[in-house]
Amino acid sequence: MLLRNLFYLVILVLIAFVSCNDEELPPIENEEEVITDVDLIFSPVDGSTPLTFGANDPDGEGPEDMVTDPIVLGAETSYQLFIKVRNDIDNVDLTEEIKEEGAEHMFFFGFSDELFDQPEGNGNIDSRADQVNYIDEDENGLPIGLITGWQTSTGGSGTLRVVLKHQPDVKTATSGTDVGSTDIDLTFDVTVE
């Protein structure tokens, strides 16, 4: 009887040791790693209302797939494209960080030829030298791509792929998508009408 009580006592002490000693939760961390939302803001140069199209990954590193809005643009219009990058789970805006670290980041674009008059061709994802109209630049005078210029064609449909590469110490005037690691890689369906 004594031994049985002793046994229960030992078990109780053990449980107490585990549960009372340390109730600390892991610290609250702002998730700055994961990008959940990317907005493409097409702002017409004539000053009319900007068009915003989003890509959203509801669960970050969870298994749920991305949702991307279909992009619809007016024909024969000049746009400036602004890109905004966020983590919506934790409400962190990462755009500014990318701008500040511009010397190690660069956006690349790939698109169907018939969508745009400017830039010509299919973009610089397959070949770095191909034309993309970058408006912003980093401290070394190299493009970043948070702001770019576009002129739509008379009409058509196709896709636009946006790739953000993280190229610490390796970003140069010729470094393409085969250099660095991928921070963003999104494909949108586009209609110009």
Place this chain on the structure above:
Amino acid sequence: MHKLFVVVLLGLTCLSIARGQTKCDKTISGKVLDISSNEPLPYVSVRVTETNTGVVTDGEGHFSISNLCEDEIHLEFTYVGYKKVVHHHDFHHDIPTILMAQEQIALEGIVVEGEQLRGGTKTLNPELFQISELQKFGNTDMSGLANAISGLSIVHTGQNIQKPILHGLSGNRILLIQQGIRYEYQSWGDDHAPGIDPGNSSSVEVIKGAGTVKYGPEAMGGVIIFNPETMSLHEPLKVTTQLSGHSNGKGLGGRISARQGFDHWSVMVNGSGNIHGDLKTPDYLLTNTGMKVWNVGTGVLYHKANTDIEFHYSRNNQNLGILRGSVTGNLDDLALAMGAEEPLYTADFNYQINTPRQEVVHDMASIKGTYYLGDHVFDLKYSWQLNQRKEFDIRRGSNNELPSIDLKLATHTLDFNWEHPRWNGLDGESGVSWLYHDNDNLPGTNTIPFLPNYNDSRLGIYSIESRNYGNQTFELGLRYDVQFTSVRGRQINNDPYYNDLVFQNLTASLGYKLEIDDKLGFSTNLGTSWRNPDVSELYGFGKHGAIIQYGLWRYEDSGESDISTSTILDESSKPVNNEVGYKWINQLKWSGNRSDWIINGYVHLIRNYIFATPRGITTTTRGAFPYFIYRQTDALITGLDAELSYLISKDMTLTSNASFVYARDIKYQNYFVEIPPLNIHSQLKRTIHGKFLDHHIALDLSYAFQKSFIPEVITPQEILDSYANGEPLFENSDQIFDFMAAPPGYLLVDLGWEASWKKYSLSLKAENLLNNTYRVYTDRIRYFAADTGINFIVALKYSL
């Protein structure tokens, strides 16, 4: 369960306390060998200082002195041309073996008492390896051990991160014992190496059977014991220093150890450090593979009458670089990195260690008291360990300077063991062990922690008894463990979750040993073992290394194309059973005049084996990633390993070992990844007696075969293509695959030379002498780069 407690407590209280009276009936016997050749030394003079009685050793090196009255004596060994050895002996210790050193060599004579080989049980004998063999050539990493001990391999993340695999199991399925204590670290990740420098140990013992009954959970595949340097009483000051340089990585290593024994005290200190820059394959540099490691350790032994008290403290500090080109983003990046002719980001040679890298500090302090009461031996051990692990990944901007994993694991252990004298023909021991873990995430990582915080408290109670019948020994062991775990974590939106868990298990082992004659022995052991599902396997969530993983309670799988991770499950919604192993190992051992050999064959069935398997692809803003889920299955592991040592002539020895492992998922009919291939290692050692110097030459040949019995290969490009074509490759969720085919077999040749003069010894060694290009199947860097090319090591040793 209660009954077991009663038995042990009764055993403790009902001890018949019989104090040993001073009777002149004690006998000391032992064996004297040459330290270099291991040959027996005849005609060595052995004298007991207290009584001034003496004998000489016989032709086999044996001696025996009877009718001694004292409990403790000093033995003095002298022999022409050899250094004198003085040994303090008390009769609680086992029969000593005296290794005497010739006057012209740098080594000092040593005494090995049977007690050092306390690992294992009567029918689970450890295989012993002397570290001095490795130290000779100034390179003492785990790979050196793996070459010398059959059945032991290494899972690598490049050269710097080495984790032992024993009989196909690693991490939390084998147990490492350092300073007599369970070494507790973040054992769950394949890229988490233990901070143990084998060079700071005196010897390593490997127990290849299930060691759970004696050592507790996790000792499923076996136990690796790193014995600290022996401390002896009445020992003059001994100082050893070694300096080494290696050409590959332009590395420098140093080691110093000192010890001295007094009447009742013995003290030991040691320290070592190692630094190198980027390593090199035959064709290219491996950028960011530099390393900085240092260790310090100290020990104090106090001995008086019936009591030994031993204190140890050590600190190991690692800063390990990981190949820059091995870190990738999404599947496109992975395909690109694996296809690269030379690793991406390859740059000029540098000592700088940038991201990706790991910083690990491990502190360990232990105190052990041994009390001899008649023929009873009581051991009480307490230890404290602190493992601080920071992993730095390649991250955007200022986060690159912050660790993405920052964990602090504190462990306390308390062990009590009682060895009783022979009672009704039974020999045995019983004990109680308690362990407490406190694992916390430290703030400031700017990413949701992969693991929750948790605490474990575990109590184990065991008893092992054996009985001899002539040349046969039977053994039976039982153990009960209970563990309480409290978990506190955060979901990706920072909402907290909690759980309290209880795990328990009863394990048993059954052994039999037969000494067929004085040369041939057979032993067999059937042992059960267990471990509870690790917190990382239950709750791990997100990206760790290059892949996204979800723990067992972080996903729901309805068998459809996608899984759901929106809720956190628990033991009632998804029961997860303990891993339980049944290992049957058989050993045949021959010790002849010229040859020794050992053959081990084993079958190991593990129920509820937990492993990660690819389940699908998730598209994120970064592109497509494969994701892995933890699952349970039944695993069968079987294999054979053999060691042979043959004395060709007085000065030439051939040693050889080979091991083969076969592992299969018998529930879903798959092969596992990272099971070592068949490998054979041979060493030819020769001593040349020169006019002034003795030279030792060692030639090592290792051949690793191409791994067979591997899972299907699916390259990242094939995954991307299947995804683009709308025919995903993961519709069958029972599949295991590997990203790349197993690398071809390869031969490695090492050649070493050592000579000693007075107190100095100099060695030169060439590793991978043929400068072969090869990739190791159990190296995670093999997807991106080859292994290291030729390396010259020069080491100078001075002993005071």
